[in-house]
Structures are given as structure tokens and as C-alpha cells.
Amino acid sequence: MVKRLCVFLTIGVFLFTATALAAPKNGGAMVFGRGGDSVGLDPAYETDGNSFMVCDNIFEALVAYADESTALEPGLAESWEVSPDGLTYAFHLRKGVKFHDGTPFNADAVVFSIGRMMKDRKLTFFGDAIEVPVQERPPEYWVSMEMDDTIDSIAATDEYTVVFNLKRVEAPFLANMGMDFADIISPTAFAKNPKEFIRNPVGTGPFKFVKWVQDDRIILEKNTEYWDGAGGPYLDRVIFRAIPENSVRFLELKTGNIHICQFPNPADISLARKDANLILPTQPGMNIGYLSFNHTKEPWKSNKALRKAIGHAINRKAIVDNLYKGLGQVAKNPIPPTMWGYNDAIPGYVYDPALAKQYLAQAGFPNGEGLGEITLWSMPVARPYNPEGLKIGEAMAADLAKVGIKAKVVTYEWGTYLKRQREQPEDMDLFQLGWTGDNGDPDNFLAVLFDGLASSSIRTQWKNEDYHQLMLDGKQTIGQDKRAEIYQKALQIFFDECPAIAVAHSTVIWPALKTVQNFKLHPTGSVRMKNVWLK
């Protein structure tokens, strides 16, 4: 009996100690080292990650993404209902939430925040109508997500209910409402000085804006009146410091002057692994780097065998090992494996020069004869999905040479590259590009990148009726399981037709000090400090 009691007591003490050790600690200032400064802090008008990562801590949207995925959770809306026809969304808002300036959060604030981005403002307020100022400039994300073609009107039906009436069925609508551009801002603060709001942001989030020294630091402090009593914020302050040079940022981490180092040089990751004072939060990136064909010209437009030959000729594993420095994963599909709708049954284009030669012969270009010298446009800048565009282009050209295809690596300044690529010029045969997902919905990859029949803005301009129909079905079908089946079918078509070669998904590793607890990298690249504490 005594023995058993001793065992229970020991287990009890152990559990108590473990809980005590794991318990979040309040206080402290966290310094986040990043490569550049924010451009602005009005989520409706920003387009860059450095702006959004600060907004992520000041503002909140109606729906939120889970900690390490894009699964949807209640945000400022406690619950929501979708009408059977998929055209009406009613959001029931949290009560007792206040903006940092004391303004109460309610349905009118939602109507104002979202309504200010609309071109044709069909807005109904529950209380006194709030004057919605003229747009300072086009809200870029709103425009590129085609929200004006989706939302017809917004109405506050009572103090805590907002109803969105849609023009068309849009299955990714809820996921879109979790994106940064859909964050809710304080109407009072905005009305006070609309032009200065981007430098004096006021939201409902876990941290309040304090100060911004441009190109240097942005200081946030704990929102002591935060509505979610269950978790954080635990930190007293969060400081985002701009340290442009990667090596210096990593040295600052090693000396303990910053707590987290964003985007270190790949070579520094191996040093970080050996450092006992550092941890390495890791997340497979929600992105894709791809190589596509100029689908507006022959032979690429209609010669499927030729496209497949290129697919089998390129050694993507060598590219990931040597140029992504192992911080990536060879892609089988053009959506990342963590995303629902991923088709794991697809084998991907394995590196097989002999098979590539067979396809080349089948395409009418045995050993590349008759194809002439093709151009391979390679990106001049590093992006999260492609760290070394030019070197990757050279590696691809060398692989193509092994099967007899002569490829010339071509590049331009980034703005010119994007502009000329959009024009699909005659002198472009193959081009590199990529994408980082916004909301975790497969539509945000598969339709946006490859459904050329949907719009002339689609960069690949691949036109396939079956694929296009599946994209339309995917948008208009309610229910994730049914939609997943649709996207898996679309991925099969993508593999069979080979409109582009999915090269790799990069992996994100941001080393941090050991004292940083519960910091999780998010697939969208957002940085959330709410549940982080310092040991």
C-alpha cells in the first residue's frame, strides 16, 4: 500500500514539475530580426510579408487560421452560417471585444473595414452610418482576389451579426476572409486620419502598436485587455528589427541580441544546428517553384510528348540538394503536400534521360534535332520558392543538353521579367516562376496559376477545357471532401498533360534562441506572437 502511494506521489510530483516547467511565463521583450522594414500597416493596402507579419499581431479577421495550418477557426466571428445556395454568409460576432483605442468592436466596424475596399459600396450599417472615405489607392489584394466580382453587398443586421451577400458561389470565400486584407480595423481611428492610419494602426489583436522608427524597428506592446483570456499574449513587448544583411542577422542571433532570425543564409543553418543555444523552428513552405512552357506558341502549345520529355530530362532532386541546399522537397504536384486535395497517387516526373529521349523522338525531335536553341527564362531574384533562379536555370540547361536540347539561359531585371513574361513573347520558350499560397485553398494555386481559360492574367496561359471545368466546379461546390476529389482529378489532368513542371516546395527554417517558447512557423509566412513566451 505504502509502496503504491510512493509511486503515485512520485508520478504526481513529476507531473506537477513538468507542468510548471511548461507553463507559459508572462513578461519580457521579444526581438524579431527580419530582412526588411514594413511598407505600411494598413492590412487592406499592403502586399508584402514584412508588413503583414506586424499586422498579424495588431489586427484580427472574422475567421482565423489554425496555429500551424490553414484550417479555419473562429476569429472575431464566433460562428457563421452559409445559406444552402452558397450565396449568403452570416457571421455572428464576439461580444465584449474592444479595439486598442477603446472603440467597441461590432458589426458596423466589420461593414466599414471590408466595405472600404469595395468599388460599388452596397453597405448597410446597423447603427449610425459611418462615412467610408474614398480609396487612397486600389486595395491590391482585394483586386487580385477578385473580391468585387464576389461580394455584392454587406449588411449589419444587428449589433453583432454581419451578412455578406455574394454575386456568385465562391467556395474559397471563408478562407479568403481569414487573409490579412480582410482584417478588421477601428473605424474611429481610421476616420480620425485616414492617410496616417498606415503608420498608426489600431486593431483588436493581442498587441498594440507603440512606435515605428523607419528602416529600424517597430515596437508593439501587450494588449492587456485582449478578449481571449484563455491564452496569451504573454510578452510585454515585441520588437521587429530590420537587419538587411542575412549574415549580420544571424550573428545578432548568436550574440543574443535578437530572439528569432528570419531567412538566414542556408549555410548558416548547419551552424545553427551545432549551436546548443539555438533551436530551429521548421515549416514546409506553402509554395511551389515551377518551370512552364510558352503555351501561346508551337511546339509547346500542342506537343505534349515534348513537354513530358523536358519533365523527365530535368534532375530536380539534384537541384533541391545542391541549390535549395536541402531546404526543400521535390514536387510531384503543383500544390504542397500539406494542402488538402493533394494527390499522392501521382508519381511525378522522375529523372530519366533515356525516357526523355524516347519522348523527344515521339515528339518529332529525336535527340533534340529540329528544335533549335530554345530559351529558358530564369528568375533574376531569390524568392521563397526559388532561392537561386539563375543557377537553377543553368542546371536545367545542362540537364537538357544531356538529352540533346540546346537551351540558352535568359534573364531580365525582375520588373521587366514579370512584364515580358505576361506578354508571352515569341522569344520565350520555357520560364521559371512560382507562388506562395495565401489562404491554404487549392483554388489559390490551381486556378490562379494554370487555368488559362479563366483569364488572360493567368501567367501560364495553358488552356484546357476539362481542367477549366474542374476549376469552376471546385469554386462552386460546397464541402471540403467533395472539393478535394475535384482537385485530385485536376491534378491528374495536370500530370497527364504536363502544362508545367512542378520543381520544388521550399522549407522554411528560422533559427531562434532556446529561450523562445511555443513559436510556430505558419505555412502562410505569418508571424504570430500571441502564444509565444520567453523562458
Add this chain to the structure above:
Amino acid sequence: MLAYVLRRIMILIPTLLGVSVIVFLMLHITPGDPAELLLGERATEESLAELREHLGLNKPVYVQYGLFLKRLMHGDLGETIRTRQKVWTEVKQRFPATIELSVVALCISCVVGIILGIISATRQYSIFDYLSMLGALIGVSMPIFWLGLVFMLIFSLHLGWLPMSGRLSVDIDIDAITNFYILDAILTRNWPALKDALWHIIMPAVTLSTIPTAIVARMTRSSMLEVLRQDYIKTAKAKGLSNFKVVYKHALRNALIPVVTTIGIQFGVLLGGAILTETIFAWPGVGKWMYDAVMQRDYIVIQGGVLIIATVFVTINLGVDVLYAVINPRISVK
């Protein structure tokens, strides 16, 4: 003298106008589209068209230049494409950081460079002369980027003597009045901030000063050597004056004339050329700001920034010319 200064100021206007035309034309000849760069991969035809219209980029180049001049007449440099802030507001935040860094770097260059130059000249072909001129050669050739990183590794990471980057530690706050942190700390009697700001400026200023120090040292040496061979120096020596008096009273003043020109030019170079130092040391100055603007094709920032740097450069040149007359009364301004 006053008439001369006024005439030089009047010449400033066509000079700056010329600079603005050249910069404007070069910007529009250079490939790249700010709207494409701002929207990146996710740009659609519609969003690009809206943004171009909003930014006025769809207007003919001469209309855009006309609008720029019109704004300039009202003392308005425009609003940046990226941050939607007045260029002048951004300049006010960043220019003091660059000037502060450049002034400290220039002071180091002047003191060290002139002393080294004098000693080298007075002890020509001695071991010290060889060593200091070798140092000057290394100083001119050393890549700033590499030197900055080496300093950081030694003085911050290993010895822990100096802060690695930035203008102030994260736990130090300052009431920015002029944005010259050293001055602001003195004005507000914030002594911890003063100490912290001085501590932070040492490493970037020393790094930035290497090239001008080397140039000033070499210029001082050659100028001193030339002056020391003059007849009046021989006369002074023959009169029995001490070597110290001959060098510092008679030779140095004349030898400094070309050195002052060099220092003036170097200050202009420092202002415009601190990009690398600012990038390595995360120093929020105008160099990095301009570099980012060029990469993003932020025409408004580039036009405004170049105009301000050109104004400062021309003003410094004027100051140097005026200083000639002060150093050497034989030179009169006509």
C-alpha cells in the same frame, strides 16, 4: 565675397534642374515598372492598370516631369510609390542618420589621415612612411563589406566590446527632435542614450572612414612633400625656426589647400556612398533607402533623393571654395 556666394547660389538652380532632367530621363529609359514590382507574381491586368493610373504612370513622360516640377515649385517632393508617405518626411527621418555617420567618419578620416600624412612626409622613406602608405593602400583596396563583417566578428561576437548593428539598443528610447541621435540625446539630457548612440556609431564610422582616411593621408603626404621643398621653407629653416614651427605653422597651412578639396569631395562621396556600410550595420540612412528605391523603381523617391543629395553636394563644394580663402589669404574670391 558675398556677391560671389550669391552668384554661386544662383548657379545652383540650373545645375539642380539639369540633374533632375538627367535623373528623370535615365529612370524612364531604364527598364522596369514600379507597378509590376509592387504587385509581383500576383498582379493581374486589372490590378496593374488601376495601380498605374493611380500612380500616374500611364501619363506621358513629359507630363510626369511637368507634374514633378510643379510640385517642386511648391516645395513638395511628392509621395513615395511604396510607402505612400511624403518624400520629405522620409528624408527627415533618414538623412540625419547618414549625415551623423558621415560626419563622424569624416572626422576620423581627417584626424587620422592628416596626422599619418604629415608624419609620412616629414619622415620620408622611413619605416613609418612605408608602413603608413602600405596601410593607406590597404585602406583604399579593402572591401567595406568584408571589413565590416570582420569588425563585427572580432569586436562584437568574440570580444563583446561594441554593439553589432543599428543606431540604438532595443531597450533604449530617445525623443527624436532632430533625428541626429547624438544631438537629440544631448538636447534631452538623455545620457544613457548618448552613451548608447556613441557606442553604436564607432564600428560603422570606422568602417566607412577607411577609404577617405587612406585618400586624405596620401594627399596630405604628397602635398606636404611638395611644400617642404619650397624656398620659403628653406628660408624659415635658415632663420633657425624649430622643425615643429616650420612644419605646422609654415608648411601645413599651404599643404592643406588641396587636402581641403579632397575632404570636401570625400564628404559628398560619403553621403552618397554609405550604402554598403548602412546595409551591413542596419543603419537606417539615406543610402539604403535610395538603393531600395532603385530596386523597386520608386521614381518619386529617386528623384527627390538625388535632388537633395545633389543640393548637399553642391553646397559642400561651395563651402570648400569659401574655406580656401580662409585658409590661404592669398587666394581671393573674384
